[in-house]
Amino acid sequence: MKLSKPPSLLIFVQLLCIGLLTSISGQAQKHIDSTDFYGKILLHPDESFDVEAAFSYFEKQVEMDLRKNDTINAVKKLRYMVIGQIEMGALYESEETAATALRLLDKMPTDSLVKAHKKGIYNDLGMVYRTLKNPTNAFLFYDEALQICEGASDSLIVINNKGNQYLDIEKHELAQLQFTKAYELSKQISDSLNQARALSNLGFAQSKSQHPDALDNLLLGLGIRLRNNHLAGIYSSYSHLSNYYHNRGQAKEAEDYAEKAYNIAHQINSPSYIKNSLSNLLKIKNDSIAQEYITLNDSIKLAKLQKRNKYAGMQYNLSKEKLKTEENRLLQEKEKRKKQGFQFLGILLFTGILAIYFVQRAQNRKNTIKEIFRTEARISKRVHDEVANDIYHLMTKTQLNVLEPDALLDDLEEIYSKTRDISRETNAxxxxxxxxxxxxxxxxxxxxxxxxxxxxxxxxxxxxxxxxxxxxxxxxxxxxxxxxxxxxxxxxxxxxxxxxxxxxxxxxxxxxxxxxxxxxxxxxxxxxxxxxxxxxxxxxxxxxxxxxxxxxxx
CATH class of the missing domain: 3.30.565.10 (Histidine kinase-like ATPase, C-terminal domain)
Known part of the structure; x- marks a missing residue:
């Protein structure tokens, strides 16, 4: 049997569809790759040019998502920006970005996805206020996050962050309670990396109060991280152990762990990790000049950060005040228009009632006149039919002399009765x-x-x-x-x-x-x-x- 060839138009359409699908798929993949690429830059910012490009990318993406009414994806991009602003030290800007994301989420029906994003943003705001040395607000937002957490895995990061905030304000026993809670929760869900994080943090907190289990917990946490080859966790454990031995005057052990942390920082290839590990090494080597430099540099950085954030905070507060003023003005304008609307409706209603009243009065007057005419016509007809005819008939009899006096009186009595009845029925x-x-x-x-x-x-x-x-x-x-x-x-x-x-x-x-x-x-x-x-x-x-x-x- 001879097979017929497919029409050339059909082949063209098939190729066109494949091309379009490939193009759409390629654009979608490019969008995903760009989001991942710029997201990594914001999470670990190194070069200002790349950071600026990343922020520009996410700002444009947020605008596009909002135009498409894709609120969830807009919130995801805003969360990248929040973390990037925290990493860059733009803390008040991150607060403002977080507030924008929360306002968008407040307009959506509450479901597990919305709760998850809110929890993440509250946790980010807790980190912002921790960096700003504002523990009251930090605890406030950590607690807000914990209230909407669903399950153990959802709570672990927030509980660890809350424990670190207690460490910052030297409430070591409260910090230990948080890290112990995090450890117990991580065991429930068999999460080894979170167990290691909780153990390392717990050991570090215990070391501040000379707890006998401090070193054991630090080493247990390190062992889990080494088995999982979790470099960022290993770096944290080495830093904690270096600090532990340094506080006890064991310089050699402290220096060994500081150097290990420095080497891991190079493996991670993170400038911020390398910088922190170098700073720790200089402290341990006890170079007085270097130590003075580090202390002074840290003080200057903190002062600049606080000054910058104070200025940013003033700008932010001013912006909020302007927004509040504008909202009040719009509210007053709305109330004014509402009042004018009610006044107009009142006037319209009054005019309508007045018009109805006069129309009704005119109609009633018209009906009254009609009723008068009908009554007059009815009375006239009855007088004509019942009285006038009888009188005419009586006059005829009288002229013909066919009536006896008694009969005449009876007829007159009858006419009188009819006249009386008509009068009685029509009188007021x-x-x-x-x-x-x-x-x-x-x-x-x-x-x-x-x-x-x-x-x-x-x-x-x-x-x-x-x-x-x-x-x-x-x-x-x-x-x-x-x-x-x-x-x-x-x-x-x-x-x-x-x-x-x-x-x-x-x-x-x-x-x-x-x-x-x-x-x-x-x-x-x-x-x-x-x-x-x-x-x-x-x-x-x-x-x-x-x-x-x-x-x-x-």
């Missing part, structure tokens, strides 16, 4: 103190021959607890229901009952009249409107030949 209502009696009189006034009105529980209602608006509404609604009954229902029995239920007043009207179709309420729309106006409910229940029922809830 004056509420009496005993509203129950007033309402009962109204209902009883509709009783006539052939119609029995029954009123239940009206005297059990506390009418003083009912507002005048609701009383007026109840009066007019019942009046309209009774008038409707009188005109249309042909009822012989009417029952009106009153009951107080769950904070509401319930009134039920029932008659045994002819009823009606529910959608045709015989002009009772006004009754519904009155009830709705006081946020009440009205339910009609009627059907032809089934009577008429109304339930009012107010």
């Amino acid at each position: 209502l004056t509420l009496q103190d005993d509203f129950g009696a007033q309402l009962s009189d109204l209902l009883q006034s509709y009783q006539k021959e052939g119609t029995v009105i029954t009123i239940q529980n009206i005297s059990q209602i506390n009418w003083k607890g009912v507002s005048n608006t609701k009383k007026t509404t109840i009066y007019r609604v019942l009046q309209e229901l009774m008038t409707n009954m009188n005109k249309h229902s042909k009822a012989s029995q009417v029952l009106i009952s009153f009951q107080k239920t769950r904070g509401s007043l319930q009134i039920k009207y029932v008659d045994n009249g002819i009823g009606s179709v529910l959608k045709n309420r015989n002009g009772l729309e006004n009754t519904e409107n009155r009830i709705k106006a006081i946020k009440g409910r009205i339910i009609f229940d009627t059907a032809p030949s089934k009577g008429f029922k109304v339930t009012l809830t107010i």
Whole structure:
């Protein structure tokens, strides 16, 4: 079978992808190599040019990481800068850099990685204040670091550093407690190098108080370091042993270990180690001129460092003060804008309420005028339909002389009754103190021959607890229901009952009249409107030949 050749475009795309991946991989590896390279320079600074280049590299990397919202990597670079600044003696600058890193971490959710970085930064700040001869702050930050340490391995470095701080202030017993604790923790996790560090530090602290186990612990620590070929640790052990013998006047042993430390320093190829070992050798050889030079040089260096850091501290404090002032100014500006915003909202709200008030008042006035027109039209219609027609009919009978005097009087009495009813229904209502009696009189006034009105529980209602608006509404609604009954229902029995239920007043009207179709309420729309106006409910229940029922809830 003949195989087909892959299209040339496909081959080109494959080669392009491989090239891009190789390029990206190469750039990533270059970035990692650069970070490692410049990181080593900051951890062991020798040439100022390289140090300057390292700081420049990390500053740019921090900016790039922050632009990408990669806070953790930005913090990692800032920690390199903190350690580099400590090594260079720029202690206040390192404090400021550490504070920047902590502020970034404070904005992140707390997890094990964030805790680890915070612990490292607190430990670095402890070292800063130890170098500045400020043990109070050093202990403060060491303790902060210990509070967030998780597990033994996390705590060992901080505990050792805390022990060294106690040594600096000559509290040898407290130092021994810290180093003993570090040794016990290192045994728990089988960490031989940390065991060696703790033993060497413990032996050195014990030597300051003439403890009998001092030399044994120093030699045990050295043995572990020699077996692991840990050059930096071996250098530290030799320095401790040299100091141990020098303090006891054993010059030969002290010089031997000092020379061993010097040789190890050359193997490490660290200028700072070589310088320190040379200084130690000169002290042990007891050259008075060299000793005077070393003492004077150390004093000058310390004075310069303190002066430089004092000036840097003043600059740092001034910067913090300026920042604080600016923050206060921004806060005041924010509060001012907030206050102005509230004032604007208040004015807007007041204007809105005022507008609603005037619109509502105008609407109410309009509704009142409409109601007046409707009332006038209704009265006019009733006067025309019920009174004027009867009068005209009576006049016709009178002209034709078909009425007896008694019949004439009866017709006039009927016209008067209709006129009185219209007047009573439309006049302004004056509420009496005993509203129950007033309402009962109204209902009883509709009783006539052939119609029995029954009123239940009206005297059990506390009418003083009912507002005048609701009383007026109840009066007019019942009046309209009774008038409707009188005109249309042909009822012989009417029952009106009153009951107080769950904070509401319930009134039920029932008659045994002819009823009606529910959608045709015989002009009772006004009754519904009155009830709705006081946020009440009205339910009609009627059907032809089934009577008429109304339930009012107010």
